[in-house]
Amino acid sequence: MLTLDAVLHGLATAADEPAQLLPARQQMAFTLGFHIILVPFGVALTSLTLIAHYRGLRHGDSTALLLARRWSKAAAVLFAVGAVTGTVLTFELGVLWPGLMGTYGSAFGFPFSIEGLFFFLEAIFVSIYIYGWNRLPPWAHFWTGVPVSLSGIGGTASVVAANSWMNQPGGITMRDGKVVDVEPAKVFFNGAFWGETIHMLLAAYIVAGFTVGGVYAAGLLRGRDNRYHRTGFLIGFVTAACLMPVQLLVGDTIARDVFNDEPAKFAAIEMVPTTDDHVPETLGGVMIDGEVRYGWQIPDLGSILADFSPSTTIKGLDAIPADVRPDDRTVSVVHLAFDVMVGTGSLLMLLAVWFAWLWYRHRRVPENRWFLRAAAVSGALAVVCLESGWVVTEVGRQPWTVVGLLLTRDAVTTEGNIWALFACVLALYCAVGAAAIWVLRSMRRRWRAEGDDNVTVPYGPAPEPAAARPGPREQ
Amino acid sequence: MQDTVAILLFVGVIAYALLGGADFGAGFWDLTAGGADRGRRPRHLIDASIGPVWEANHTWLIYCLVILWSGFPTAFTAITTTLYLPLVLAALGIVLRGAGFAFRHNALRTPEQRLYGAVFALSSVLTPYSFGAIAGAIASGRVPTGGNGNALTSWNHPTSHLGGVLAVVVCAYLAAVYLHVEARRAGDTALARYFRDRGLAAAAAAGAVSVAGIFVLRSDAERLFHDLSHVALPLVVGAAVCGVACIVLLLTRRRILLRQTAAAAVALVVCGWGVAQYPYLLGTHLTLDEGASPRATLQVLIVVACVAGVTVLPSLVLLFRLAGRGRLTIH
Numbered sequence: 001m002l003t004l005d006a007v008l009h010g011l012a013t014a015a016d017e018p019a020q021l022l023p024a025r026q027q028m029a030f031t032l033g034f035h036i037i038l039v040p041f042g043v044a045l046t047s048l049t050l051i052a053h054y055r056g057l058r059h060g061d062s063t064a065l066l067l068a069r070r071w072s073k074a075a076a077v078l079f080a081v082g083a084v085t086g087t088v089l090t091f092e093l094g095v096l097w098p099g100l101m102g103t104y105g106s107a108f109g110f111p112f113s114i115e116g117l118f119f120f121l122e123a124i125f126v127s128i129y130i131y132g133w134n135r136l137p138p139w140a141h142f143w144t145g146v147p148v149s150l151s152g153i154g155g156t157a158s159v160v161a162a163n164s165w166m167n168q169p170g171g172i173t174m175r176d177g178k179v180v181d182v183e184p185a186k187v188f189f190n191g192a193f194w195g196e197t198i199h200m201l202l203a204a205y206i207v208a209g210f211t212v213g214g215v216y217a218a219g220l221l222r223g224r225d226n227r228y229h230r231t232g233f234l235i236g237f238v239t240a241a242c243l244m245p246v247q248l249l250v251g252d253t254i255a256r257d258v259f260n261d262e263p264a265k266f267a268a269i270e271m272v273p274t275t276d277d278h279v280p281e282t283l284g285g286v287m288i289d290g291e292v293r294y295g296w297q298i299p300d301l302g303s304i305l306a307d308f309s310p311s312t313t314i315k316g317l318d319a320i321p322a323d324v325r326p327d328d329r330t331v332s333v334v335h336l337a338f339d340v341m342v343g344t345g346s347l348l349m350l351l352a353v354w355f356a357w358l359w360y361r362h363r364r365v366p367e368n369r370w371f372l373r374a375a376a377v378s379g380a381l382a383v384v385c386l387e388s389g390w391v392v393t394e395v396g397r398q399p400w401t402v403v404g405l406l407l408t409r410d411a412v413t414t415e416g417n418i419w420a421l422f423a424c425v426l427a428l429y430c431a432v433g434a435a436a437i438w439v440l441r442s443m444r445r446r447w448r449a450e451g452d453d454n455v456t457v458p459y460g461p462a463p464e465p466a467a468a469r470p471g472p473r474e475q
Numbered sequence: 476m477q478d479t480v481a482i483l484l485f486v487g488v489i490a491y492a493l494l495g496g497a498d499f500g501a502g503f504w505d506l507t508a509g510g511a512d513r514g515r516r517p518r519h520l521i522d523a524s525i526g527p528v529w530e531a532n533h534t535w536l537i538y539c540l541v542i543l544w545s546g547f548p549t550a551f552t553a554i555t556t557t558l559y560l561p562l563v564l565a566a567l568g569i570v571l572r573g574a575g576f577a578f579r580h581n582a583l584r585t586p587e588q589r590l591y592g593a594v595f596a597l598s599s600v601l602t603p604y605s606f607g608a609i610a611g612a613i614a615s616g617r618v619p620t621g622g623n624g625n626a627l628t629s630w631n632h633p634t635s636h637l638g639g640v641l642a643v644v645v646c647a648y649l650a651a652v653y654l655h656v657e658a659r660r661a662g663d664t665a666l667a668r669y670f671r672d673r674g675l676a677a678a679a680a681a682g683a684v685s686v687a688g689i690f691v692l693r694s695d696a697e698r699l700f701h702d703l704s705h706v707a708l709p710l711v712v713g714a715a716v717c718g719v720a721c722i723v724l725l726l727t728r729r730r731i732l733l734r735q736t737a738a739a740a741v742a743l744v745v746c747g748w749g750v751a752q753y754p755y756l757l758g759t760h761l762t763l764d765e766g767a768s769p770r771a772t773l774q775v776l777i778v779v780a781c782v783a784g785v786t787v788l789p790s791l792v793l794l795f796r797l798a799g800r801g802r803l804t805i806h
Contacts, residue, residue: 080577083530084570090540091566094555098622101555105548106768113541113779117787120538123530124790128797131527136797147790182771415556415623421563428567432574435591439578 017409023418024096025408027425029394031089034429036390037383038082043152043201044208045075046126050145051235057138063227067235069133070447071212072145074440076130081436083123085429096418099411100401106179107172107187108162108402114188115158118151125151156204157197164192166402167393168261174405191261195254196393202247203386209240210348211379218376221369230365237375240382241352248349251342259306262403263315265396268326268334270302271295274316279303284339286332290317324407330398337391344385351378476774477767478754480546483780485749487542489742491535493649496642496741498529500650502572502599503643504673505592511585516666517654518592522579524657527798529576531791533569538783546776547766549620550756557624558612561605568602571595600643607642611635614748615696616758633695637688644684645741648677652721652737659730660799671725674737678722685715685744698759702751710750714743 049071056065090112094101100108125147132141165171171186172179213236219229259266266272271282271292279302285295300310317325326334351374358366366372397403401411501521508514525532544551555562575595579588608630615634618624629635651674658666692700703711717740724733756766767773 077577080530080573083533084573087533087537087569087573088566090537091555091562094540094544094551095559095562098552098556101544102548102552102622105544105551106546106772109541109545109548109768110772110775110779113538113545113776116534116537116541117779117783120531120534120783120787121790123534124787124794127527127530128794132797180769182769184771184775413556413559415626416559424563424567428570432570435574435578 018412018414020096020414020416020418021409021412023422024412027418027422028092028096030422031085031092031425031429032390032394033387034433035082035085035089036386037207038078038085039156040204040207040211040386041075041078042082042122043156043204045071045078045212046129046145046152047149047205048208048212048235048239049075050142050149051239052231053142053145055235057142061231063231064235066228067232070443072130072133073443076126077436077439077443079126081432085432086119088425096413097401097411098413100406103177104172104179104402104406107169107182108165110182110184111158111161111165111188115155115162118155118158122148122151122155152204153201156201157193158188160197160200161188161190161193163393164196165190166400167196167265167397168192169402169405192257195250195257199247199250199254199389202243202250203382203389206240206243206247206348207379207382207386209236209238209243210375210382212236213238213240214376214379217372217378220365221372221376225367233365233375237355237378240348240378241355244345244349244352248345251345256306259314262396264317264320264326264403265334265393266306267315267317267320268331268396269338269392270306270314271331271335272302272314272316274318275313276316277303277311277313279306279312279314281305282335284336286336287328290328324399326398330395334392334396337388337395340388341385341392344381344388348378348381348385351375476770476777477546477763480542480767480773480776481753481756481763483776484539484542484546485746487535487539488749489745491532491539492645492741492745493738494528494532495535496603496646497649497653498525498532499572499599499603499643500646500648500677501525501654502596503647504650504654504670506596506600511589516663517669520654520658520661520663520666524654524798525576528794529573531794533573536569542776542780545772546768547756547763548768550761550766553618553620553622553624553757553761554609554613556622557618557626557629558609560626561608561612561630565602565605565609568598568605571598572602603642603646604639607638607640608635609638610642610748611638613757614638614699614752616698616760618757620757620761633691634699637684637691641681641684641688644677644681645744648674648681649737649741651677652725653734655725656730656734671728675722675725678718678725682718699751703747707747707750710743710747714740714747717743 049068052064052071053068055061056063056068125144128136129141129145129148132144135141136144165187168191170190171183173181213233216229216233216236220233255266255269258269270279271285271287272279273287273290273292278300280297280299281301282292283296283298285292287293303310303312303314306312306314317331320326351371354371354374355366358368358371399407399409401408501524505514505518505521508517540551543554571594575591575593575598579591579595611632611634612618612630615632617629617632617635651670655667655670655674658664658670689700692703717736721733721736721740724731724736754762754764756763
């Protein structure tokens with residue numbers, strides 16, 4: 001979706017825009033889009049690891065312990081990449097968007113200081129946990145992982161607080177274009193805070209869960225049908241599948257909140273040109289010259305989804321003043337991204353239901369090959385869903401950076417050749433991304449060579465903490 | 476209140492210099508450790524020492540950035556719109572370094588390890604140089620309040636060159652001293668000697684650069700020179716004393732207080748910069764009062780720092796104690 005955004009926007013630049021606007025937006029979209037893939041693993045993979053770890057210690061399950069140790073190694077690599085790409089984003093906020101940081105830093109900025117606190121705790125305990133295998137007493141080691149999960153949740157809430165404030169800014173007093181007073185609680189817990197935060201946290205667990213489940217589903221498909229693969233599949237997949245219905249409910253609630261609180265974004269999502277009741281729901285399609293083209297329209301459904309009645313009036317794009325109205329391309333991108341998000345989310349929901357049915361029937365990990373094939377790609381599908389969701393909220397806010405207060409073209413830097421910077425960033429991230437995948441694959445190769453069954457597991461299935469014994473060292 | 480936030484910001488700068496700086500310095504010694512065979516043992520010690528702590532140490536940079544942009548947003552954007560080139564270079568170094576280090580751990584074959592290692596080591600020099608140059612530019616008043624200062628000349632002048640070179644040398648010095656102590660703790664006398672020699676060399680280089688710096692500052696940054704030689708003089712003298720004491724301790728092979736004196740020398744230099752800068756954020760054209768955020772935001776920052784004091788600090792102590800006791804080392 002991000003590349004689509006790039007292509008669509010690359011075709012035209014309005015004359016009154018600073019030359020830096022387009023490359024700055026594309027660079028921000030690209031780096032955020034890259035970073036957001038790593039976030040679920042930083043936030044949720046540790047929790048999945050702890051589930052396996054707990055099971056291993058509590059029930060003396062050596063397979064679960066082996067999974068936990070391997071997942072923590074993979075999480076370490078992803079966490080390191082996430083930490084550095086996150087640092088780049090903090091630099092970019094200043095280098096690319098001085099209009100945002102300079103004017104609104106006192107409000108938009110401080111949630112990041114809270115995030116910094118959580119990130120600090122996360123970085124410290126991630127190190128202790130990852131390096132603690134075989135060196136700390138088993139249960140003490142387990143507990144060093146818990147702050148990682150908790151601070152992941154706190155960190156997510158803090159960053160999303162800043163983001164949601166841009167969607168529904170509040171808690172500030174402006175005078176002469178400067179922020180003269182800030183009400184921190186109103187900034188942090190702004191109107192969009194709870195919806196966005198819960199939506200993102202669930203998304204993180206869903207992406208991580210389906211990805212982990214998918215990896216082992218692929219292994220099961222290739223005939224590696226053993227306890228190791230079944231346990232790995234179940235921990236990941238079941239976590240994601242259980243959260244999927246909750247996510248659908250949360251998403252549905254947020255859509256109605258957007259209808260009430262962010263009518264401009266809702267008009268773009270639903271692709272409604274003129275304010276009207278009995279608005280149809282358009283699936284697919286694009287906007288050309290202010291008119292909805294192609295796509296499949298279901299009569300009245302748009303209005304019903306917005307407020308449970310066909311006679312609900314939905315504000316159209318015509319209700320937005322012309323100078324801050326999103327152009328056709330922006331509207332099309334937002335609308336299609338929303339469709340992709342809902343479409344992929346629904347597919348994942350169906351997959352979860354399918355799993356529940358198969359489990360109800362057979363009480364074991366499904367052997368149905370079509371199910372396993374679908375499960376194997378569920379991680380990728382979840383990532384697509386996550387990315388398109390962020391496109392909806394970010395592109396859907398345009399032309400604003402802070403709704404009603406700051407236009408993106410006023411937020412962007414006016415100095416420097418950002419295209420050159422973007423090119424460098426693109427090359428760098430491709431290299432880092434390729435290297436990360438390559439390293440993960442080589443880890444997998446090594447683990448496969450070790451085998452899954454006859455490996456001495458970390459501190460063995462210790463019946464009690466005192467019985468810790470050193471296992472083989474990995475490095 | 477803005478003074479409190481400025482002090483909190485500076486605590487972060489000092490912590491980043493002492494902890495993050497040492498990690499960068501370790502990368503410098505990695506770079507100069509020679510071929511794959513000859514450099515294997517020092518590289519191994521470097522890996523084992525910084526592996527568990529580098530992410531936590533790196534977080535001090537995030538801490539500084541978020542305090543700066545929330546507490547003093549005008550100064551933050553003035554810096555980012557003027558010094559974007561060295562900032563981009565520093566960020567490039569950070570990405571390559573972090574990724575290179577994480578990947579080197581997990582790469583199996585020597586050629587791959589060599590590639591990731593080279594990336595890690597080269598970027599370990601790039602980043603401290605860039606940060607030193609940025610500090611030089613801020614200290615010598617090259618960043619206009621409104622931002623958008625000259626993108627090239629703002630960080631290519633004697634004070635920035637001095638800052639960059641000093642940062643690289645000081646990082647190397649800190650790392651050599653820390654690694655020397657690590658090696659002695661592990662009972663590896665040959666490696667301890669190896670890093671002792673390098674520590675002495677780096678200390679001598681840092682001393683020489685500092686002395687040269689006196690002349691550079693006198694001709695290039697008069698106000699900074701004046702303040703360093705007046706209000707901040709006790710700190711500068713203290714730094715020199717600690718630097719000499721550290722050399723003496725290294726020469727007499729004492730371990731006690733060795734790391735502390737090395738760290739104190741560096742911390743005092745950074746403090747000296749802070750004191751010389753006070754009460755200005757940028758040059759003599761933007762004061763702390765003028766650049767500060769509204770009161771409520773500053774209060775939030777102070778509360779966050781206090782919470783960090785009771786949560787992050789004990790956790791850091793735990794991490795360093797576990798790492799120090801060898802509970803987290805890898806083999």
